[in-house]
Amino acid sequence: MARWSRWLGSWEAQQQALLPRREERFSIICAAVAEGCGTHPRILDLGSGPGSLALRVARLLPSAEVVAVDRDPVLLEIGRRALVRRPQVSFADRDLADPRLPDLGTGFDAAVSSTALHWLERSALATLYRSLAAMLRPGGLFLNADHLPRAGGAIAELTQGLEHPAGAGHPVTAPSGPRSWDGWWSMAEGAAELSEAVAERHLREHHHPERGTPVTLEQHQEALRSAGFSEVGCLWQHLNDRILVAVR
Ligand SMILES: C[S@@+](CC[C@H](N)C(=O)[O-])C[C@H]1O[C@@H](n2cnc3c(N)ncnc32)[C@H](O)[C@@H]1O
Numbered sequence: 001m002a003r004w005s006r007w008l009g010s011w012e013a014q015q016q017a018l019l020p021r022r023e024e025r026f027s028i029i030c031a032a033v034a035e036g037c038g039t040h041p042r043i044l045d046l047g048s049g050p051g052s053l054a055l056r057v058a059r060l061l062p063s064a065e066v067v068a069v070d071r072d073p074v075l076l077e078i079g080r081r082a083l084v085r086r087p088q089v090s091f092a093d094r095d096l097a098d099p100r101l102p103d104l105g106t107g108f109d110a111a112v113s114s115t116a117l118h119w120l121e122r123s124a125l126a127t128l129y130r131s132l133a134a135m136l137r138p139g140g141l142f143l144n145a146d147h148l149p150r151a152g153g154a155i156a157e158l159t160q161g162l163e164h165p166a167g168a169g170h171p172v173t174a175p176s177g178p179r180s181w182d183g184w185w186s187m188a189e190g191a192a193e194l195s196e197a198v199a200e201r202h203l204r205e206h207h208h209p210e211r212g213t214p215v216t217l218e219q220h221q222e223a224l225r226s227a228g229f230s231e232v233g234c235l236w237q238h239l240n241d242r243i244l245v246a247v248r
Contacts, residue, residue: 003193004081008050011078014184015052017175019115021238025145026053028236028243029112030060036141039063041109044135046096046128046144047116050079054089057112064088067104071095073200074188097124101131110141118146122215122223129227136248142229144220149240151216163239220244 016022033041040063045054048068057066066089070076076091083089092104097120111132120128132142150156177183188194221232221244229246236243 001081001084004078004084007078007188007194008052008082010178010184010187011050011075012052014175014179014181015049015115017179018181020241022114025114025236025241025243026056029053029114029143029145030056032141032143032235032243032245033057033064033110033112034060037109041065042105042107043067044069044104044108044111044132046111046113047119048079048091049075049116051083051089051091053112053114054079055083055086058086058089062088066090067092067108069094069096069101069104071204073197073204074194077194077197096120096128096131099127099131101128102134104135106135107137108135108140109137110143111136112143114145116146117144118214120215122219125215125220126223126227129223129229133228133248138248140248142224142244142246142248143235144244145236146242146244147214147240148217148220148242148244149214151218159239217242217244 033043037043039061041061043054043057043064043066045051045057045066045068048054048070049072051068054066054068057064068079068089069092070079071094073093076093080091094101094104096117117125117128136142150159174180178187189198224232224246229248231247233245234242235245
């Protein structure tokens with residue numbers, strides 16, 4: 001148990017080193033769930049990894065039922081083992097782009113997600129949003145914290161400039177070792193207790209997409225409206241990092 005908690009802890013440290021204000025995003029999503037969905041909600045965590053956000057929802061709302069959905073066998077293994085004493089969190093090995101996702105159930109009060117949906121191409125995202133429209137109850141919430149840049153124009157350029165400032169005045173130190181993405185995965189690849197899950201991960205050829213053409217904020221919003229969400233907006237923003245919110 002302790003070693004699985006350490007794996008979860010090292011995942012948290014790695015993600016915190018990569019993502020500014022990660023904990024703040026989680027707090028706002030959890031507070032929004034508490035505010036909008038009552039004390040006994042049924043929640044989906046999309047692209048949950050080892051369950052970081054699912055765990056925070058479960059801590060704040062101990063009567064919530066959270067289904068954490070991911071397709072990475074290594075992260076699922078860590079999550080299942082580390083959260084074994086949190087029976088209200090369950091893990092589902094699913095591809096978010098699979099149109100059969102609604103087999104997981106309907107009538108959910110909210111679907112939350114953090115730093116995951118940028119892995120999906122535009123058509124896969126449209127499929128996911130149609131699935132969510134079927135899985136959420138009327139009035140249910142979709143809350144997605146991710147890098148969500150605008151399509152173009154002067155504001156997009158200005159924001160992009162602030163995210164990647166030129167000149168020596170803003171030195172950026174990339175994390176290294178186990179606190180970097182590659183370093184963490186090298187560590188996982190070498191761990192005996194993860195060897196089966198690592199072998200399965202290789203079979204699935206699970207790779208991070210190229211950063212070339214991200215799906216824009218406007219495309220997300222349009223896809224959500226087309227899928228049947230009645231209201232779409234932003235709950236929080238730091239440059240191009242946003243929490244997108246939509247109401248079913
Ligand atoms: C950067 S991690 C974020 C994990 C977690 N939400 C967090 O904040 O720590 C992105 C996650 O999205 C998952 N993911 C990406 N594409 C997916 C897909 N098509 N189906 C299911 N999970 C997916 C990855 O496996 C990975 O666990």
